[in-house]
Amino acid sequence: MGDVIVKPADADTPVQSFPERLMGIFISPAETLADVARKPDFVVPLVLIILLVVAGTEVFLHKIGFEPILKAAMEHSSRTANMTPDQIQEMVVKMVPYYTWMARVMEFVWPCLAVLVAAVVGLIAVNSIFGGKITFKTAFSISSYAYAVNIIYYLIALTMNLFGDPEHLISNPQNPTPTSVGFFMNPLETAKPLLALGGSLEIFTVWNMLLLAVGFSVASGRKAKVVPVFLTFFGLWFLMVLIKMGLATLG
Numbered sequence: 001m002g003d004v005i006v007k008p009a010d011a012d013t014p015v016q017s018f019p020e021r022l023m024g025i026f027i028s029p030a031e032t033l034a035d036v037a038r039k040p041d042f043v044v045p046l047v048l049i050i051l052l053v054v055a056g057t058e059v060f061l062h063k064i065g066f067e068p069i070l071k072a073a074m075e076h077s078s079r080t081a082n083m084t085p086d087q088i089q090e091m092v093v094k095m096v097p098y099y100t101w102m103a104r105v106m107e108f109v110w111p112c113l114a115v116l117v118a119a120v121v122g123l124i125a126v127n128s129i130f131g132g133k134i135t136f137k138t139a140f141s142i143s144s145y146a147y148a149v150n151i152i153y154y155l156i157a158l159t160m161n162l163f164g165d166p167e168h169l170i171s172n173p174q175n176p177t178p179t180s181v182g183f184f185m186n187p188l189e190t191a192k193p194l195l196a197l198g199g200s201l202e203i204f205t206v207w208n209m210l211l212l213a214v215g216f217s218v219a220s221g222r223k224a225k226v227v228p229v230f231l232t233f234f235g236l237w238f239l240m241v242l243i244k245m246g247l248a249t250l251g
Contacts, residue, residue, distance in 0.1 A: 015039040025148050030214050033142060037134070037219035040141035042115070045148045049111045052154040057107040059161045060169075066099040067092055068170045076188065111147070118208075118233070119143035122216040125224065125232045132220030142219055146211035153179060153204045179203045192248035200241045209233040 016024065016035045022045070024032030070092045074080045080088055123139040126132040156177045160169070175182035175198070182199030190198070213230035 018044045021045075021145060022148060022151075025145055025211065029211055030218060033145060033211070033215035034218040036141050036145050036215070037138055040135075040137045042137075042141040042144035045144045046111065046115060049144075049147065049151060049154070050108060052151060052158065053107045053111055056154055056158040056161060057103055059158060061100060061103065063161060064166050064169060066096050066103075068166075069173050070095055070099065072170050115140065115143045115147050118146065118212055121233065121236060122212060122229070125229060126216050126220045129232075130220060130224035130228065132216075132223040134216075134219045138219050139216070142215035143212065146208055146215050149207050149211060150204050153177065175199045193245040196244045196248040197241065200237075200244060205237065209237065 015038070016032065018041075021032050021036065021041075024035075071088065074083075074088050074092065080091075083091075119136070119139040119142070122143060123134065123136055126134050126139075156179065160177055169176055172183070172185070172187045174195070175185070177183060180199050180202035182195055182197075182201070185195055185198045187195055209230060212233055213226045216229050217224050217226045
C-alpha cells in the first residue's frame with residue numbers, strides 16, 4: 001500500500017461536481033479526495049448517507065421489527081432460562097418501543113457520529129503527529145467522502161431487508177449483509193467473542209480506513225504518509241474490536 005502520487009491541482013482547475021466526486025471515490029479516490037481537500041464539502045454526501053440509512057431502517061422496522069429479534073435472543077439467553085414463554089413475551093413487548101425509538105434516533109446520529117470521530121482522529125493525527133496542517137472542515141469533508149463508500153453497504157442492507165431471508169436477520173441481526181465474515185457464522189453455534197470478531201471483519205470498514213488514509217495524506221500535502229495514517233485508524237479499530245469481543249464475553 002504505497003503512496004499514490006497526485007499532481008497538485010492548478011488554481012484554475014474546476015472543482016468536481018458531487019456526482020463526479022461520488023463516482024471518483026470508487027474509481028479515482030486519490031484525485032477525488034485531493035479535490036475535496038482543495039474545496040471542502042460535506043453536506044451533500046452526509047445527507048445522502050443519512051437518507052439511505054433512514055430508508056433501510058424504516059423498511060426493517062415495517063417488514064421485520066424488533067419483536068422477533070428480541071424474542072429469539074431472549075429464548076436463547078441463559079439469563080432468561082427460568083422464564084416462561086409468557087414472561088418472555090411480556091418483556092419483549094415492553095422493550096420493543098424503546099429499541100424502535102433508539103433505531104429512529106440512531107439512523108440520524110450514527111452516520112454523523114462515525115464521520116465526526118474519523119474526522120477528529122485524522123485531524124489530530126495530521127496536525128499533532130505528522131506535522132501537517134489541515135482545518136476541521138477539510139477533515140470532516142475528507143471523512144464524509146471516505147464514508148460514502150458505505151452507500152453500497154446501505155444499498156445492500158436495504159436489498160436484504162426487502163428481499164432477503166428474514167430468519168437470518170432475526171437470528172444474526174449484528175451481521176445483516178454478506179460483506180462481513182460474521183454473516184456466514186451460525187450465531188447459535190459460534191462463541192460470542194468469535195461472532196463479534198467475525199462481524200468486525202467487514203469489507204467496507206477496511207475500504208473506509210484506506211480512503212481515510214489516502215484522503216488525509218493528500219490533504220496534508222503528503223506530510224502524512226498513507227501507511228502511517230492507515231495504521232493509526234487500524235490501531236484504533238483493532239482496539240474497538242478487542243473491546244467489542246470483551247463485552248461479548250460478558251454477554
